[in-house]
Amino acid sequence: MRQEEAEAVRADLGPSTRAAQWDRTTNGSVKLLLSETQQQQLAARSTRLSLPARTIVYREDAALDWIYISSEGVLKAFRELPSGKRRIAAFLFPGDVFGLAENGRYLNTVQAVTHVTLYRIPNEALTEMLRSDPDLQFQFLCKVTHELRQGQRHSIVLARKDAAGRLAMFLSMLENNVVAGTRSGWIQLPMSRTDLGEYLGLSLESVSRATAALARSGLVTFQGGHAAKVLDRERFEKLVNAL
Protein backbone atom coordinates (compact mmCIF):
# COMPACT_ATOMS: atom_id res chain seq x y z
CA MET A 1 0.00 0.00 0.00
CA ARG A 2 2.86 2.33 0.78
CA GLN A 3 4.47 1.05 -2.36
CA GLU A 4 1.33 1.87 -4.29
CA GLU A 5 1.43 5.43 -3.08
CA ALA A 6 4.96 5.83 -4.30
CA GLU A 7 3.96 4.45 -7.68
CA ALA A 8 1.11 6.87 -7.88
CA VAL A 9 3.41 9.80 -7.40
CA ARG A 10 5.60 8.73 -10.24
CA ALA A 11 2.58 8.24 -12.41
CA ASP A 12 1.27 11.68 -11.55
CA LEU A 13 4.41 13.41 -12.49
CA GLY A 14 5.46 11.43 -15.49
CA PRO A 15 8.83 11.90 -17.13
CA SER A 16 9.87 14.79 -14.97
CA THR A 17 10.40 12.54 -11.99
CA ARG A 18 12.85 10.21 -13.61
CA ALA A 19 15.90 12.22 -12.75
CA ALA A 20 14.85 12.88 -9.19
CA GLN A 21 12.54 10.25 -7.82
CA TRP A 22 10.48 9.66 -4.78
CA ASP A 23 11.10 6.77 -2.57
CA ARG A 24 10.35 5.60 0.90
CA THR A 25 13.17 5.06 3.30
CA THR A 26 13.27 2.07 5.58
CA ASN A 27 12.05 4.35 8.30
CA GLY A 28 8.75 4.86 6.55
CA SER A 29 9.19 8.52 5.82
CA VAL A 30 9.67 10.05 2.43
CA LYS A 31 13.27 10.54 1.45
CA LEU A 32 14.79 12.75 -1.17
CA LEU A 33 16.18 10.67 -3.99
CA LEU A 34 18.44 12.80 -6.08
CA SER A 35 20.20 12.49 -9.39
CA GLU A 36 23.98 12.34 -9.41
CA THR A 37 24.24 15.95 -10.44
CA GLN A 38 21.87 17.01 -7.71
CA GLN A 39 23.75 14.99 -5.11
CA GLN A 40 27.00 16.57 -6.20
CA GLN A 41 25.51 20.03 -6.06
CA LEU A 42 24.06 19.47 -2.63
CA ALA A 43 27.21 17.84 -1.34
CA ALA A 44 29.33 20.70 -2.62
CA ARG A 45 27.23 23.19 -0.68
CA SER A 46 26.51 21.32 2.50
CA THR A 47 28.41 20.79 5.73
CA ARG A 48 28.34 17.59 7.71
CA LEU A 49 27.73 18.03 11.43
CA SER A 50 28.09 15.58 14.25
CA LEU A 51 26.31 16.71 17.41
CA PRO A 52 25.95 15.16 20.88
CA ALA A 53 22.58 14.54 22.47
CA ARG A 54 20.78 17.61 23.81
CA THR A 55 22.47 19.98 21.40
CA ILE A 56 20.10 22.66 20.18
CA VAL A 57 20.33 22.90 16.40
CA TYR A 58 18.36 26.12 16.19
CA ARG A 59 15.89 28.06 18.28
CA GLU A 60 12.44 29.22 17.35
CA ASP A 61 12.36 32.78 16.03
CA ALA A 62 16.01 32.65 15.05
CA ALA A 63 16.77 33.84 11.53
CA LEU A 64 16.45 31.09 8.97
CA ASP A 65 20.00 30.50 7.80
CA TRP A 66 20.27 26.81 6.97
CA ILE A 67 18.20 23.88 5.90
CA TYR A 68 19.07 20.56 7.52
CA ILE A 69 18.87 16.94 6.48
CA SER A 70 19.08 14.38 9.24
CA SER A 71 21.41 11.47 8.60
CA GLU A 72 21.68 9.58 11.89
CA GLY A 73 19.96 9.81 15.25
CA VAL A 74 16.72 11.35 16.48
CA LEU A 75 15.78 14.97 17.12
CA LYS A 76 12.73 16.76 18.44
CA ALA A 77 11.06 19.90 17.11
CA PHE A 78 9.13 21.80 19.77
CA ARG A 79 7.69 25.12 20.76
CA GLU A 80 7.90 26.81 24.12
CA LEU A 81 4.50 28.03 25.17
CA PRO A 82 3.94 31.24 27.14
CA SER A 83 3.25 29.18 30.26
CA GLY A 84 6.66 27.57 29.99
CA LYS A 85 5.24 24.25 28.86
CA ARG A 86 6.53 22.58 25.77
CA ARG A 87 4.69 20.94 22.95
CA ILE A 88 6.70 18.67 20.69
CA ALA A 89 5.44 19.05 17.13
CA ALA A 90 7.47 16.19 15.67
CA PHE A 91 10.34 13.82 16.14
CA LEU A 92 12.87 13.85 13.31
CA PHE A 93 14.44 10.68 11.98
CA PRO A 94 17.20 9.91 9.47
CA GLY A 95 16.28 11.22 6.03
CA ASP A 96 14.01 13.94 7.35
CA VAL A 97 14.43 17.48 6.07
CA PHE A 98 13.87 20.27 8.57
CA GLY A 99 14.24 23.99 8.84
CA LEU A 100 12.27 24.17 5.64
CA ALA A 101 8.72 24.89 6.68
CA GLU A 102 9.25 28.37 7.99
CA ASN A 103 9.44 31.76 6.41
CA GLY A 104 12.32 33.93 7.45
CA ARG A 105 12.28 32.62 11.00
CA TYR A 106 12.33 29.12 12.36
CA LEU A 107 9.02 28.12 13.90
CA ASN A 108 10.23 25.46 16.28
CA THR A 109 13.28 24.81 18.34
CA VAL A 110 15.09 21.68 17.20
CA GLN A 111 17.17 19.71 19.67
CA ALA A 112 19.08 16.45 19.38
CA VAL A 113 17.56 13.61 21.40
CA THR A 114 20.42 11.23 20.67
CA HIS A 115 23.80 11.84 19.13
CA VAL A 116 23.04 12.94 15.57
CA THR A 117 24.75 13.60 12.29
CA LEU A 118 23.24 16.20 10.00
CA TYR A 119 23.85 17.88 6.69
CA ARG A 120 23.45 21.61 6.69
CA ILE A 121 22.88 23.65 3.51
CA PRO A 122 22.78 27.44 3.37
CA ASN A 123 19.26 28.60 2.75
CA GLU A 124 20.20 30.76 -0.23
CA ALA A 125 22.15 28.00 -1.91
CA LEU A 126 19.19 25.66 -1.61
CA THR A 127 16.58 28.14 -2.79
CA GLU A 128 18.86 28.97 -5.69
CA MET A 129 18.95 25.30 -6.59
CA LEU A 130 15.19 24.96 -6.22
CA ARG A 131 14.67 27.96 -8.42
CA SER A 132 16.67 26.50 -11.24
CA ASP A 133 15.71 22.86 -10.84
CA PRO A 134 11.98 22.07 -10.85
CA ASP A 135 12.61 18.38 -10.27
CA LEU A 136 14.55 19.09 -7.11
CA GLN A 137 11.90 21.50 -5.99
CA PHE A 138 9.30 18.85 -6.58
CA GLN A 139 11.21 16.62 -4.18
CA PHE A 140 10.86 19.22 -1.52
CA LEU A 141 7.21 19.84 -2.33
CA CYS A 142 6.56 16.16 -1.77
CA LYS A 143 8.64 16.18 1.37
CA VAL A 144 6.66 19.00 2.89
CA THR A 145 3.46 17.32 1.77
CA HIS A 146 4.54 14.23 3.65
CA GLU A 147 5.23 16.24 6.77
CA LEU A 148 1.76 17.71 6.43
CA ARG A 149 0.35 14.20 6.42
CA GLN A 150 2.39 13.31 9.50
CA GLY A 151 1.03 16.39 11.20
CA GLN A 152 -2.51 15.29 10.48
CA ARG A 153 -1.76 11.87 11.96
CA HIS A 154 -0.44 13.65 15.01
CA SER A 155 -3.69 15.61 15.29
CA ILE A 156 -5.64 12.38 15.21
CA VAL A 157 -3.49 10.99 18.00
CA LEU A 158 -4.00 14.11 20.08
CA ALA A 159 -7.75 13.94 19.64
CA ARG A 160 -7.90 10.52 21.28
CA LYS A 161 -9.06 10.61 24.85
CA ASP A 162 -7.39 7.44 26.16
CA ALA A 163 -3.76 7.64 27.14
CA ALA A 164 -3.00 4.00 26.36
CA GLY A 165 -4.43 4.39 22.87
CA ARG A 166 -2.31 7.44 22.19
CA LEU A 167 0.80 5.66 23.35
CA ALA A 168 -0.04 2.63 21.24
CA MET A 169 -0.45 4.85 18.18
CA PHE A 170 2.90 6.41 18.90
CA LEU A 171 4.57 3.03 19.20
CA SER A 172 2.92 1.96 15.98
CA MET A 173 4.28 5.07 14.30
CA LEU A 174 7.77 4.35 15.62
CA GLU A 175 7.51 0.79 14.39
CA ASN A 176 7.14 2.11 10.86
CA ASN A 177 10.17 4.26 11.48
CA VAL A 178 12.47 1.43 12.43
CA VAL A 179 15.88 2.11 11.02
CA ALA A 180 17.12 -0.83 9.00
CA GLY A 181 19.23 -3.12 11.13
CA THR A 182 17.33 -2.79 14.37
CA ARG A 183 16.91 -6.14 16.05
CA SER A 184 13.69 -7.95 15.30
CA GLY A 185 10.61 -6.65 16.99
CA TRP A 186 12.14 -4.25 19.46
CA ILE A 187 11.04 -0.66 19.11
CA GLN A 188 13.69 1.82 20.24
CA LEU A 189 12.40 4.71 22.37
CA PRO A 190 15.33 7.11 22.57
CA MET A 191 13.22 9.96 23.94
CA SER A 192 12.32 10.51 27.58
CA ARG A 193 8.89 10.00 29.12
CA THR A 194 8.64 13.75 29.37
CA ASP A 195 9.25 14.03 25.62
CA LEU A 196 6.55 11.45 25.01
CA GLY A 197 4.17 13.39 27.19
CA GLU A 198 4.94 16.62 25.38
CA TYR A 199 4.34 14.93 22.05
CA LEU A 200 1.21 13.05 23.09
CA GLY A 201 -0.35 15.86 25.08
CA LEU A 202 -0.18 13.92 28.34
CA SER A 203 1.49 14.45 31.69
CA LEU A 204 4.53 12.26 32.14
CA GLU A 205 2.74 10.43 34.93
CA SER A 206 0.01 9.50 32.49
CA VAL A 207 2.61 8.25 30.04
CA SER A 208 4.06 6.14 32.80
CA ARG A 209 0.67 4.75 33.71
CA ALA A 210 -0.10 4.11 30.06
CA THR A 211 3.06 2.06 29.62
CA ALA A 212 2.21 0.19 32.79
CA ALA A 213 -1.30 -0.46 31.47
CA LEU A 214 -0.03 -1.78 28.14
CA ALA A 215 2.44 -4.02 29.94
CA ARG A 216 -0.10 -5.23 32.50
CA SER A 217 -2.59 -6.19 29.82
CA GLY A 218 0.10 -8.08 27.96
CA LEU A 219 0.03 -6.08 24.73
CA VAL A 220 3.58 -4.74 24.97
CA THR A 221 6.71 -5.34 27.06
CA PHE A 222 9.11 -2.62 27.98
CA GLN A 223 12.79 -3.07 28.55
CA GLY A 224 14.62 -0.49 30.61
CA GLY A 225 12.15 2.18 29.59
CA HIS A 226 13.78 2.84 26.23
CA ALA A 227 12.72 -0.16 24.21
CA ALA A 228 9.36 -1.81 23.62
CA LYS A 229 8.11 -4.93 21.89
CA VAL A 230 4.63 -5.82 20.81
CA LEU A 231 3.59 -9.14 22.34
CA ASP A 232 -0.03 -9.48 21.31
CA ARG A 233 -0.07 -8.11 17.80
CA GLU A 234 -3.76 -8.60 17.24
CA ARG A 235 -4.99 -6.80 20.32
CA PHE A 236 -2.32 -4.15 19.87
CA GLU A 237 -3.52 -3.30 16.36
CA LYS A 238 -7.07 -3.35 17.57
CA LEU A 239 -6.21 -0.74 20.17
CA VAL A 240 -4.31 1.37 17.66
CA ASN A 241 -7.28 1.40 15.30
CA ALA A 242 -9.86 1.86 18.03
CA LEU A 243 -10.44 5.47 17.16
Add this chain to the structure above:
Amino acid sequence: MRQEEAEAVRADLGPSTRAAQWDRTTNGSVKLLLSETQQQQLAARSTRLSLPARTIVYREDAALDWIYISSEGVLKAFRELPSGKRRIAAFLFPGDVFGLAENGRYLNTVQAVTHVTLYRIPNEALTEMLRSDPDLQFQFLCKVTHELRQGQRHSIVLARKDAAGRLAMFLSMLENNVVAGTRSGWIQLPMSRTDLGEYLGLSLESVSRATAALARSGLVTFQGGHAAKVLDRERFEKLVNAL
Protein backbone atom coordinates in the same frame (compact mmCIF):
# COMPACT_ATOMS: atom_id res chain seq x y z
CA MET B 1 4.52 40.71 12.25
CA ARG B 2 2.59 38.82 9.61
CA GLN B 3 3.68 41.47 7.21
CA GLU B 4 7.26 40.89 8.25
CA GLU B 5 6.97 37.21 7.47
CA ALA B 6 5.75 37.95 4.00
CA GLU B 7 8.65 40.29 3.50
CA ALA B 8 11.06 37.67 4.63
CA VAL B 9 9.80 35.20 2.07
CA ARG B 10 10.40 37.61 -0.73
CA ALA B 11 13.84 38.35 0.58
CA ASP B 12 14.68 34.67 0.81
CA LEU B 13 13.81 33.98 -2.73
CA GLY B 14 15.11 37.09 -4.39
CA PRO B 15 14.49 37.80 -8.04
CA SER B 16 12.70 34.56 -8.72
CA THR B 17 9.68 35.68 -6.76
CA ARG B 18 9.06 38.84 -8.68
CA ALA B 19 6.91 37.28 -11.31
CA ALA B 20 4.92 35.17 -8.89
CA GLN B 21 4.79 36.63 -5.43
CA TRP B 22 3.63 35.63 -2.04
CA ASP B 23 1.01 37.57 -0.30
CA ARG B 24 -1.41 37.23 2.51
CA THR B 25 -5.10 37.44 1.83
CA THR B 26 -7.37 39.41 4.05
CA ASN B 27 -8.31 36.11 5.60
CA GLY B 28 -4.84 35.61 6.98
CA SER B 29 -3.95 32.60 4.92
CA VAL B 30 -1.38 32.49 2.20
CA LYS B 31 -2.74 33.09 -1.24
CA LEU B 32 -1.28 32.33 -4.59
CA LEU B 33 -0.32 35.50 -6.39
CA LEU B 34 0.25 34.73 -10.00
CA SER B 35 1.67 36.52 -12.98
CA GLU B 36 -0.66 37.36 -15.83
CA THR B 37 0.60 34.51 -17.91
CA GLN B 38 0.14 32.10 -15.03
CA GLN B 39 -3.36 33.35 -14.36
CA GLN B 40 -4.24 32.91 -18.01
CA GLN B 41 -2.82 29.42 -18.06
CA LEU B 42 -4.68 28.43 -14.94
CA ALA B 43 -7.91 30.04 -16.09
CA ALA B 44 -7.69 28.29 -19.42
CA ARG B 45 -7.44 24.93 -17.71
CA SER B 46 -9.80 25.35 -14.79
CA THR B 47 -13.53 25.03 -14.35
CA ARG B 48 -15.57 27.21 -12.09
CA LEU B 49 -17.99 25.37 -9.83
CA SER B 50 -20.82 26.66 -7.70
CA LEU B 51 -21.97 24.18 -5.09
CA PRO B 52 -24.69 24.29 -2.43
CA ALA B 53 -23.94 23.64 1.22
CA ARG B 54 -23.31 20.03 2.20
CA THR B 55 -22.09 19.02 -1.24
CA ILE B 56 -19.23 16.58 -1.03
CA VAL B 57 -16.42 17.75 -3.30
CA TYR B 58 -14.48 14.51 -3.07
CA ARG B 59 -14.22 11.53 -0.79
CA GLU B 60 -11.17 10.14 0.94
CA ASP B 61 -9.48 7.36 -0.99
CA ALA B 62 -11.00 8.51 -4.26
CA ALA B 63 -8.56 8.82 -7.14
CA LEU B 64 -6.87 12.21 -7.22
CA ASP B 65 -8.24 13.82 -10.36
CA TRP B 66 -8.43 17.53 -9.65
CA ILE B 67 -6.85 20.22 -7.56
CA TYR B 68 -9.22 22.85 -6.17
CA ILE B 69 -8.93 26.48 -5.24
CA SER B 70 -11.64 27.86 -3.02
CA SER B 71 -13.08 31.19 -4.10
CA GLU B 72 -16.10 31.79 -1.86
CA GLY B 73 -17.59 30.06 1.15
CA VAL B 74 -16.28 27.61 3.72
CA LEU B 75 -15.55 23.89 3.46
CA LYS B 76 -14.38 21.22 5.85
CA ALA B 77 -11.79 18.51 5.28
CA PHE B 78 -12.31 15.46 7.48
CA ARG B 79 -11.60 11.79 7.89
CA GLU B 80 -14.00 9.08 8.89
CA LEU B 81 -12.49 6.94 11.63
CA PRO B 82 -13.08 3.20 11.94
CA SER B 83 -15.42 3.82 14.88
CA GLY B 84 -17.60 6.02 12.72
CA LYS B 85 -16.45 9.21 14.39
CA ARG B 86 -15.16 12.09 12.36
CA ARG B 87 -12.17 14.28 12.87
CA ILE B 88 -12.08 17.54 10.97
CA ALA B 89 -8.51 18.23 9.91
CA ALA B 90 -9.13 21.74 8.62
CA PHE B 91 -11.67 24.28 7.53
CA LEU B 92 -11.03 25.73 4.09
CA PHE B 93 -11.53 29.39 3.34
CA PRO B 94 -11.45 31.52 0.18
CA GLY B 95 -8.01 31.40 -1.41
CA ASP B 96 -7.14 28.00 0.03
CA VAL B 97 -5.79 25.31 -2.27
CA PHE B 98 -6.87 21.77 -1.52
CA GLY B 99 -6.65 18.31 -3.02
CA LEU B 100 -2.94 18.97 -3.27
CA ALA B 101 -1.40 17.26 -0.31
CA GLU B 102 -2.14 13.71 -1.29
CA ASN B 103 -0.45 11.22 -3.52
CA GLY B 104 -2.66 9.36 -5.93
CA ARG B 105 -5.58 9.30 -3.52
CA TYR B 106 -7.27 12.01 -1.57
CA LEU B 107 -6.60 11.76 2.15
CA ASN B 108 -9.65 13.56 3.44
CA THR B 109 -13.23 13.99 2.44
CA VAL B 110 -14.02 17.60 1.58
CA GLN B 111 -17.53 18.91 2.01
CA ALA B 112 -19.05 22.35 1.59
CA VAL B 113 -20.20 23.94 4.85
CA THR B 114 -21.81 26.93 3.16
CA HIS B 115 -22.58 27.55 -0.48
CA VAL B 116 -19.19 27.67 -2.18
CA THR B 117 -17.59 28.57 -5.46
CA LEU B 118 -14.46 26.74 -6.47
CA TYR B 119 -11.98 26.50 -9.29
CA ARG B 120 -11.08 23.01 -10.36
CA ILE B 121 -7.93 22.17 -12.34
CA PRO B 122 -7.09 18.74 -13.72
CA ASN B 123 -4.24 17.24 -11.77
CA GLU B 124 -2.14 16.51 -14.85
CA ALA B 125 -2.52 20.01 -16.21
CA LEU B 126 -1.36 21.48 -12.95
CA THR B 127 1.60 19.17 -12.48
CA GLU B 128 2.59 19.88 -16.04
CA MET B 129 2.55 23.58 -15.25
CA LEU B 130 4.52 23.06 -12.05
CA ARG B 131 7.07 21.01 -13.91
CA SER B 132 7.76 23.76 -16.39
CA ASP B 133 7.37 26.75 -14.10
CA PRO B 134 9.55 26.80 -10.96
CA ASP B 135 8.05 30.05 -9.78
CA LEU B 136 4.57 28.64 -9.88
CA GLN B 137 5.75 25.52 -8.13
CA PHE B 138 7.32 27.66 -5.48
CA GLN B 139 3.91 29.19 -4.88
CA PHE B 140 2.55 25.78 -4.15
CA LEU B 141 5.51 24.82 -2.00
CA CYS B 142 4.84 27.86 0.14
CA LYS B 143 1.14 27.10 0.18
CA VAL B 144 1.70 23.61 1.49
CA THR B 145 4.22 24.95 3.96
CA HIS B 146 1.57 27.30 5.25
CA GLU B 147 -0.90 24.46 5.64
CA LEU B 148 1.74 22.60 7.58
CA ARG B 149 1.99 25.53 9.93
CA GLN B 150 -1.79 25.63 10.31
CA GLY B 151 -1.71 21.95 11.15
CA GLN B 152 0.81 22.58 13.89
CA ARG B 153 -1.40 25.30 15.31
CA HIS B 154 -4.25 22.82 15.28
CA SER B 155 -2.11 20.34 17.22
CA ILE B 156 -1.41 22.97 19.84
CA VAL B 157 -5.13 23.64 20.16
CA LEU B 158 -5.86 19.92 20.53
CA ALA B 159 -3.24 19.56 23.24
CA ARG B 160 -5.02 22.06 25.47
CA LYS B 161 -7.04 20.49 28.20
CA ASP B 162 -9.62 23.20 28.76
CA ALA B 163 -12.58 23.38 26.42
CA ALA B 164 -13.09 27.12 26.75
CA GLY B 165 -9.45 27.74 25.87
CA ARG B 166 -9.69 25.59 22.78
CA LEU B 167 -12.80 27.38 21.64
CA ALA B 168 -11.19 30.75 22.28
CA MET B 169 -8.18 29.75 20.18
CA PHE B 170 -10.51 28.68 17.41
CA LEU B 171 -12.37 31.98 17.52
CA SER B 172 -9.06 33.79 17.47
CA MET B 173 -8.05 31.80 14.43
CA LEU B 174 -11.32 32.66 12.70
CA GLU B 175 -10.85 36.30 13.54
CA ASN B 176 -7.67 36.31 11.49
CA ASN B 177 -9.63 34.68 8.70
CA VAL B 178 -12.26 37.37 8.47
CA VAL B 179 -13.14 37.96 4.87
CA ALA B 180 -12.87 41.60 3.94
CA GLY B 181 -16.19 43.34 4.26
CA THR B 182 -17.49 41.49 7.30
CA ARG B 183 -19.12 43.85 9.74
CA SER B 184 -16.95 45.16 12.48
CA GLY B 185 -16.06 42.77 15.22
CA TRP B 186 -18.47 39.97 14.48
CA ILE B 187 -16.90 36.61 13.83
CA GLN B 188 -18.94 34.43 11.50
CA LEU B 189 -19.30 30.78 12.57
CA PRO B 190 -20.84 29.05 9.56
CA MET B 191 -20.10 25.57 10.87
CA SER B 192 -22.28 23.59 13.26
CA ARG B 193 -21.43 22.86 16.90
CA THR B 194 -20.82 19.30 15.86
CA ASP B 195 -18.26 20.49 13.32
CA LEU B 196 -16.59 22.57 16.00
CA GLY B 197 -16.46 19.57 18.27
CA GLU B 198 -14.98 17.41 15.56
CA TYR B 199 -12.33 20.03 14.87
CA LEU B 200 -11.54 20.79 18.50
CA GLY B 201 -11.64 17.22 19.74
CA LEU B 202 -14.59 17.87 22.03
CA SER B 203 -18.09 16.50 22.31
CA LEU B 204 -20.70 18.91 21.02
CA GLU B 205 -22.07 19.22 24.54
CA SER B 206 -18.67 20.47 25.67
CA VAL B 207 -18.61 22.97 22.84
CA SER B 208 -22.00 24.19 23.95
CA ARG B 209 -20.84 24.49 27.54
CA ALA B 210 -17.69 26.26 26.42
CA THR B 211 -19.65 28.89 24.50
CA ALA B 212 -21.89 29.29 27.52
CA ALA B 213 -18.85 29.69 29.75
CA LEU B 214 -17.29 32.34 27.49
CA ALA B 215 -20.57 34.21 27.36
CA ARG B 216 -21.22 33.91 31.10
CA SER B 217 -17.80 35.29 31.96
CA GLY B 218 -18.34 38.19 29.57
CA LEU B 219 -15.44 37.50 27.21
CA VAL B 220 -17.57 36.86 24.13
CA THR B 221 -21.20 37.25 23.04
CA PHE B 222 -22.89 34.88 20.69
CA GLN B 223 -25.69 35.79 18.35
CA GLY B 224 -27.92 33.02 17.08
CA GLY B 225 -25.15 30.50 17.48
CA HIS B 226 -23.45 31.40 14.21
CA ALA B 227 -21.77 34.65 15.05
CA ALA B 228 -19.57 35.75 17.91
CA LYS B 229 -18.00 38.97 19.09
CA VAL B 230 -15.20 39.52 21.54
CA LEU B 231 -16.32 41.83 24.33
CA ASP B 232 -13.37 41.81 26.69
CA ARG B 233 -10.40 41.80 24.37
CA GLU B 234 -7.78 41.76 27.08
CA ARG B 235 -9.10 38.79 29.00
CA PHE B 236 -9.91 37.02 25.76
CA GLU B 237 -6.33 37.28 24.51
CA LYS B 238 -5.11 36.24 27.91
CA LEU B 239 -7.19 33.08 27.68
CA VAL B 240 -6.04 32.39 24.12
CA ASN B 241 -2.41 32.65 25.18
CA ALA B 242 -2.87 30.78 28.44
CA LEU B 243 -1.23 27.67 27.14
Add this chain to the structure above:
DNA sequence: CGTAGTATTGAAACGGATCAATATCTGTGG
Protein backbone atom coordinates in the same frame (compact mmCIF):
# COMPACT_ATOMS: atom_id res chain seq x y z
C1' DC C 1 29.56 4.64 44.81
C1' DG C 2 26.86 8.65 45.23
C1' DT C 3 24.12 12.24 43.42
C1' DA C 4 21.01 14.46 40.19
C1' DG C 5 17.94 13.84 36.86
C1' DT C 6 14.34 10.55 35.43
C1' DA C 7 10.64 7.34 36.26
C1' DT C 8 7.07 4.89 38.83
C1' DT C 9 3.24 4.59 41.93
C1' DG C 10 -0.47 6.35 45.13
C1' DA C 11 -4.44 9.40 46.60
C1' DA C 12 -7.47 13.13 45.73
C1' DA C 13 -9.77 16.45 42.74
C1' DC C 14 -11.07 18.51 38.55
C1' DG C 15 -13.06 18.47 33.97
C1' DG C 16 -14.86 16.39 29.95
C1' DA C 17 -17.67 12.34 28.16
C1' DT C 18 -21.81 10.25 28.28
C1' DC C 19 -26.68 9.53 28.96
C1' DA C 20 -30.90 11.85 29.03
C1' DA C 21 -34.34 15.37 28.73
C1' DT C 22 -35.74 19.72 26.86
C1' DA C 23 -35.33 23.75 23.85
C1' DT C 24 -34.42 26.10 19.59
C1' DC C 25 -33.70 26.54 14.86
C1' DT C 26 -34.52 25.49 9.76
C1' DG C 27 -36.81 24.41 5.99
C1' DT C 28 -40.97 22.44 4.03
C1' DG C 29 -45.69 21.95 3.01
C1' DG C 30 -50.31 23.16 4.19
Add this chain to the structure above:
DNA sequence: CCACAGATATTGATCCGTTTCAATACTACG
Protein backbone atom coordinates in the same frame (compact mmCIF):
# COMPACT_ATOMS: atom_id res chain seq x y z
C1' DC D 1 -47.91 33.05 6.81
C1' DC D 2 -48.13 29.65 9.97
C1' DA D 3 -47.53 25.02 11.67
C1' DC D 4 -45.03 21.04 11.84
C1' DA D 5 -41.14 17.80 11.74
C1' DG D 6 -36.40 16.73 11.77
C1' DA D 7 -32.21 18.28 12.83
C1' DT D 8 -29.43 21.04 15.83
C1' DA D 9 -28.37 23.04 20.30
C1' DT D 10 -28.63 23.71 25.29
C1' DT D 11 -28.70 22.21 30.01
C1' DG D 12 -28.48 18.81 33.89
C1' DA D 13 -26.59 14.68 36.54
C1' DT D 14 -23.38 11.05 36.87
C1' DC D 15 -19.26 8.51 35.69
C1' DC D 16 -14.61 7.83 34.39
C1' DG D 17 -9.96 9.08 33.32
C1' DT D 18 -6.43 12.40 33.38
C1' DT D 19 -4.14 15.92 36.13
C1' DT D 20 -2.02 17.29 40.04
C1' DC D 21 0.47 16.87 44.27
C1' DA D 22 3.43 14.01 46.78
C1' DA D 23 6.45 10.37 48.04
C1' DT D 24 9.45 6.73 46.61
C1' DA D 25 12.32 4.06 43.24
C1' DC D 26 15.28 3.78 39.52
C1' DT D 27 19.17 4.92 36.25
C1' DA D 28 23.00 7.06 34.39
C1' DC D 29 27.02 9.56 34.68
C1' DG D 30 30.73 11.56 37.06
